[in-house]
Every structure is written in structure tokens, then in C-alpha cells.
Amino acid sequence: MPPNVVFGNASVEGANRWGWFLGHFITPTDDPRSTPLLEVKWGVHKAGDGRTQWATNIEATTLSILINGRFRLQFPEQEFVMSREGNYVLWLPGVAHYWSAETDSTVVTVRWPSKPEDSREIPT
Structure with a gap:
């Protein structure tokens, strides 16, 4: 029987999944953190870290805080610089993006729904 309450550390638990610690990819599937409803990432990024390849999600909406x-966060038509605690950007499925950490940064990202192979790199 799975526990009704789970306690942990997002940074430690997401270390082998690029920070993602809640979503469809958690095993066993009866773990309360295993869900197709959403994914949560605790992203700790050093200054200069980034994703330079455009990527998109097919079905998931994404929120980064x-x-x-x-x-x-860079999008085809605009960019957003989050510089104040609590700044957020939300984007819909199909919106291409990439990102960079200008200083050491911590970002919580939530995607919903959580589906295998939903995130795709866009060939340049």
C-alpha cells in the first residue's frame, strides 16, 4: 500500500531526471508522486547554463516560476527575463522556447499533463 503522505527533497529526488521529481516517469506507479496529471521540476542552474536548442511540448502547458x-526564456516572438522572486512565465503547447541562466538561479517548473515523449527538440 502506498503512503498517504510523502516527504522528500526535490533537488535530491530530481537529480537523475534533470530536476523533474513528480510526473508520469516516477516508479513504482502507485507512488503518490507518479501521476499523468502534471510534472514538477526543481531546477538549480549555474550562471551560463542553458538550453540552446529550440524545444516545444506537444500537449503540455508549462509554467516556470x-x-x-x-x-x-526565449520564444520566437519575444523573450522574458525573470529577475524578481516570484516572476513567472506561462506558455501553451506548441510554443517553441529555449532558456539561459544569467546568474545562479533556482526555477520551479510545472507542466500539465505529464505525458511520455511530449517534449521535443526542434531541428534547426
């Missing part, structure tokens, strides 16, 4: 630091 800045905990600390200065973090840039």
Missing part, C-alpha cells in the same frame, strides 16, 4: 537569480 523564479525562486532566485536571473533567468531568461
